[in-house]
Amino acid sequence: QVQLVESGGGLAQAGGSLRLSCAASGRTFRSYAMAWFRRAPGKEREFVAGIIWSGDRTSYADSVKGRFTISRDNAKNTVNLHLNSLKPEDTAVYYCAVRMGVTIEPKAYTYDYWGQGTQVTVSS
DSSP states (O other): OOOOEEEEEEEEETOOOEEEEEEEEEEOOOTTTEEEEEEEEOOOOOOEEEOOOOSSSSOOOTTTTTEEEEEEEEETTEEEEEOOOOOGGGEEEEEEESSSSSSSSSSSOOOOOEEOOEEEEOOO
């Protein structure tokens, strides 16, 4: 059974940093794209960042570009998201996702496996 487990969320002040991790188990995902999405209260789930299997190509939402960094460790089946220069509008539940394909896609419905999410709250 495929399982994605996020960790590292919590409370941070504006301007601060957090590091999210996602551990995948049940199969190897080293050939597939992985991504982070988030859902803020009252809003749709939105793409945050994605990374291809080799780690050589990444993609970011404009709202986080230059502040967040995605990385992956295929040997450990993990994907990480470093959140820097946090803003109150970054407050959301953050989800890890895996797409059984090689390209990064911003649409949530193209992803096949999802974690349960981890809460990130940024205070002003």
